[in-house]
Amino acid sequence: MGKRKxxxxxxxxxxxxxxxxxxxxxxxxxxxxxxxxxxRFRIQFYLPYHIATHNKNRPIFNCT
Structure with a gap:
């Protein structure tokens, strides 16, 4: 795949x-x-990640 113009x-x-x-x-x-x-967000990409912050059962990510 080539570079985007x-x-x-x-x-x-x-x-x-x-x-x-x-x-x-x-x-x-x-x-x-x-x-x-x-x-509100400018880019749709970030919306699902934000919505996940409302889920109290979301997995906690730890640094390794």
């Missing part, structure tokens, strides 16, 4: 792979929300 955003000059997600950092848009506590 990066686009440069003219406002801040950053080079990013997903310009639409990056623009959310400038405009404050957070379209994904937790159904339990309503905390």
């Amino acid at each position: 990066k686009s440069q955003y003219n406002i801040c000059q950053k080079k990013v792979t997903n310009i639409n997600v990056h623009i959310r950092t400038h405009i404050g848009e957070k379209p994904y929300s937790c159904p339990i506590c309503k905390k």
